[in-house]
Amino acid sequence: MLLKKISESFQKHSKRNAFCIDNTYYTYQQLAFAVSKIRKRLEMEALRGQKLVGIIAFESNDFYTYAAIYGSLFTGIGYVPINPDNPIERNNSIIQQTGLTTILTSKVDNLVKALVEANNLAVIVTSELPEVEIDYSCPTEKEDDTAYVLFTSGSTGVPKGVPISQKNFTAFIDAFFALGYTIDENDRFVQMFDLTFDFSVVCYIAPLVIGACIYPIRSGGIKYVSVYTTFEEHQITFACMVPVTISYLRPFFSEILFPKLKYTLFCGEPLYYDIALEWLKCTPNGKVINAYGPTEATVFCMVYDFDPEKGKTKSFNGVVAIGKEMDNMKAIIVDEHNDPLPQNEKGELCLSGPQVTPGYWKNDEKNYKSFFTLSTNGREEIFYRTGDLGTIDKDGDFFYLGRIDFQVKIQGFRVELGEIEYHVRNFTNIGNVVALPTQNKLGTTQLHLFLENYTGDFKEIGDYLATKIPVYMIPSSMSSIQLFPLNKNGKIDRKKLYELLTS
Structure with a gap:
């Protein structure tokens, strides 16, 4: 059970640091206190039948925003992160689609006031709640309960909701640790993403499971400069990044050396072979992993270890392979009729397994277009269409070839x-x-x-x-x-x- 592992970390590592935010450290005990007082307040909402709560995600380095996320999970209420810097029309749409009546926020500014007034919301200011005793208990988790809902852009101009169930969430965390990375309470994880971006989830959940410390990077300023400074000053050992981040660091590669960095996990866009090779020289003791997965499949669900020393340097059009499926996931390449294609044929990459969302939030039309059932090995399986063009080689490694809608006719x-x-x-x-x-x-x-x-x-x-x-x-x-x-x-x-x- 995921929450049980986090609760055990709160107790076992109470004196260790859970977060370092703007050079201020917060211990696991301090985090447990913050989570408990938010949880206490949210339990009143749960008694009223509340299933979802909104969380204003001001910055990727706001302590009480993270505490609110954990507090909602420990209450058994799903959370919906809302970036107040997004257009108010988009945020209003998210609030209305999910039927939110309550939001958690660490502060109330004009942006929050505008959302509250437009949607008649109740507000819980997490930084002002009274102190309570730490509650280490875990709620009864039901597989079908919603852990969180993230919204992605929709072709109609209306953002579409992707609910991730407790089953999806747990399956991802279990599959992540099954990858066998050598990480423990002594590791230092960086977190550089907007909390409405699903790649952030692994950055603020996985470290808590093992008692490690999280180093969030402030959203403002020149991002790649902050990344370099954080890596250098805090000797980061595990980093999740989108590849474009190291593109901006590339002019300085000859001056960069991060000997403590053990793992760099890339996801979110294509990782190019040449820059991956150059980055390895900056991390002489580290490994480069190329991960793949849409929001609909819970963060990522395929990985490829890029390791020139072992001859693992597969690529297509200069893009590093996305490798094989994580535990219990299945990927196939299909044609326009949903028929599976053989090796080395190009088609749409489709996914099935416990990490795949049960379906878009209250959007039957989109679900009909995005999911299909296929009989494999004598049983029916539901597959999600990623919209990505892919292929698979004789070794079972998959390759990302771009978006299908990036194909044009000339x-x-x-x-x-x-x-x-x-x-x-x-x-x-x-x-x-x-x-x-x-x-x-x-x-x-x-x-x-x-x-x-x-x-x-x-x-x-x-x-x-x-x-x-x-x-x-x-x-x-x-x-x-x-x-x-x-x-x-x-x-x-x-x-x-x-x-x-x-x-």
Whole structure:
């Protein structure tokens, strides 16, 4: 039981540090006190039949926000993290879709007041609750109960909710520890993500299970500078990152050395072979893991250990393999008729197993499109369509080939944008490159290439591409911008690039 393990950590490691926030340490005992007083207050809500509670996620380094998350879990109430910096229309939609009546917040500012007034919410200010005795007991967990609900962007403009059940949540944590990483209470985990991004979950849950310390990084400022400083000053041993973070550190690789960093786990976007190889030199005693998984499959569900010394350097179009399924998960590649494809054939990557969400929040239409049943080994299994293009090799390792919607038709030919980006990276040695489709005045599709801080000759890129790909795949226009826009999860914001292109 997940909560039992965390409760045991509270007791066993009471004098050890659970968090280091802005160089202030909080012990497991202090965290247990904070969780208990929030839990005490939330139990009143549970008695009223409350199933979900909203949590205002001000910063990734707010102590009481984390305490609120643990407090809701120990009360048996699912939590819905809400970023107050998001557009109020989006947050109102999330609150209305989930039927929230109560929110937890460490402070009340104008953004919170606006949400409260617009949705008639009750407010619990977690930093002002009275002290209580520590409660180490665990609630009765039911597999189908909701642990949390995260919202992702929807094609209709309305965010879609992804509920993660207690079964999903526990299956992920169990599968994570089954990977066999050598970690214990002496390890130091970094947490650099917005709490509405599911990659943050492993950063603030897994350490508590083993009594380790969490080092959150403040959301503001120049992120990669804060990452470097935190790694250096606190001798971080376990880091989860999106690959674009090390792209910004890349110019300084020759000066970076993190001998204490044991594991760097990448997820959220493609990890490129060349930069993974260079990063290993910065972490001479560390391992690089490429993880894969959509929010709908609880954080991540596939991993590949990138280990040149053991010859484990598989890649496709320069993107490191995503490897094999974690415990009890199943991945397949299917065609447009949902028929499984053989090795080395390209198709949609689909997932099944205990980490897969029971379905989108109150969205039957989306569920119908996103899930299907397949008979395998004599039994019916429900699969989730990831929308990702993939393939599998003879060893059972999977490869991420890009989004299916990143495939475009040019002059009747199907074009994978990732292939173009791969060749441009090879030629320019620039990490951040994005090819996007656009419509010309005649209404036909053509390609535009964005490069980050490129000072060379665009014609040379075109000439090089002409030796590598068919002429219809060569972008008809190119431009350089100093810094690519990033979304709140630290990924390249393709939507913003589209807006730049159309403007």
